[in-house]
Amino acid sequence: MILQFEPMMTEDCAKAVYDQVSSNWIGFGPRVKEFEDAIAKYVNVNNAIAVSSGTSALMVAMTALGIGLESEVVVPDYSFIAATNVVRFLKAKLILVDINRNTLCLDVERMKEACSKNNVDAVVFINHNGYVGQDLLKVVEYCRENDIKIMEDAACALGQWYNGKHAGTFGDIGCFSFSVPKVITTGQGGMIVTDDGDLALKCRKIIDQGSVTWRKDGYHVGVGLNFKFNEILAALGLAQLKNLDRIFAMRRTNYNRFINRGLNLHYYPAEINNGPWMNILLDVNAKKLMEKLAKHDIQSRMYYRPIHQSMGIFSYNYPEADRVYENTLYLPSSFSLKSEDIDYICEVIQNG
Numbered sequence: 001m002i003l004q005f006e007p008m009m010t011e012d013c014a015k016a017v018y019d020q021v022s023s024n025w026i027g028f029g030p031r032v033k034e035f036e037d038a039i040a041k042y043v044n045v046n047n048a049i050a051v052s053s054g055t056s057a058l059m060v061a062m063t064a065l066g067i068g069l070e071s072e073v074v075v076p077d078y079s080f081i082a083a084t085n086v087v088r089f090l091k092a093k094l095i096l097v098d099i100n101r102n103t104l105c106l107d108v109e110r111m112k113e114a115c116s117k118n119n120v121d122a123v124v125f126i127n128h129n130g131y132v133g134q135d136l137l138k139v140v141e142y143c144r145e146n147d148i149k150i151m152e153d154a155a156c157a158l159g160q161w162y163n164g165k166h167a168g169t170f171g172d173i174g175c176f177s178f179s180v181p182k183v184i185t186t187g188q189g190g191m192i193v194t195d196d197g198d199l200a201l202k203c204r205k206i207i208d209q210g211s212v213t214w215r216k217d218g219y220h221v222g223v224g225l226n227f228k229f230n231e232i233l234a235a236l237g238l239a240q241l242k243n244l245d246r247i248f249a250m251r252r253t254n255y256n257r258f259i260n261r262g263l264n265l266h267y268y269p270a271e272i273n274n275g276p277w278m279n280i281l282l283d284v285n286a287k288k289l290m291e292k293l294a295k296h297d298i299q300s301r302m303y304y305r306p307i308h309q310s311m312g313i314f315s316y317n318y319p320e321a322d323r324v325y326e327n328t329l330y331l332p333s334s335f336s337l338k339s340e341d342i343d344y345i346c347e348v349i350q351n352g
Ligand SMILES: Cc1ncc(COP(=O)(O)O)c(C=O)c1O
Pocket: 053, 054, 055, 056, 079, 080, 082, 083, 126, 153, 155, 156, 177, 178, 179, 188, 189, 190
């Protein structure tokens, strides 16, 4: 069976976890700080805050931005549900906006229209399939002009730069995920990044019972919970980071092999040079093709339902999200995919 995705757990990763457990320091400590510093350096931001998941990162970041009961937040209609659920959980008003058919990200013109009709406090830009580019710059420019906060959900976009700037660092705050199918994985985990020191401090308080000093002074004047990361997973994350170049090289090679065999994969701007997160086949009958591939022991998957559909909302307002959902298929995208696997997948799609 060719799996749709499997992570790359090298011996180094196993050793890092073993060594960390053997050290007997497994809670919160210096390894977490080391992992935060490594990510901050890699994406070139002043602050990185490690948390328990990508969803925790979104939750903490949005709370730090001041989103709550009276707030209004724009979220693209096509992506994983996490950012939407954070908006709903915080009891803010959710404004879903359709996506652009090329980028598969928030459509800029539709976003502007939604902002002009509502009193929007924040826009969530989801860097779908690792996208960073002109449309993101346009969203940032519009939001800056209109005093709207921008949160980037860069869950799948580690390693993607545009004009020398890394995904997740274009807006006020950005969030990464380290769950299993992500660029690097710690099983579960997430990271918040921001250049804004005040926002970073707010996040640090929210992730640890409302205070950064309570262990010394015992006060919890602010309110927070526990979203902290831990030493074992930080050690694994640091080991995974060492594999980044290999991971990107494999992603690029695999993507190019699919393209060279003539498959119509999701457009990928040449200046974003670390390969797409997943190999997404466009303009097919996704359900039918998934069944055909399964018969040949090839696992693929349809992406998540458009958010409005998944929430049980019937609407014609999101034609691109509806279309993309039915007509795109996530092909095998493991780093370990062999060239003969790719040739076989292409053969089944084209001739099988
Ligand atoms: C775009 C996006 N945002 C957020 C998340 C949530 O991350 P996590 O599963 O680490 O909570 C995911 C996870 O799949 C995702 O794909």
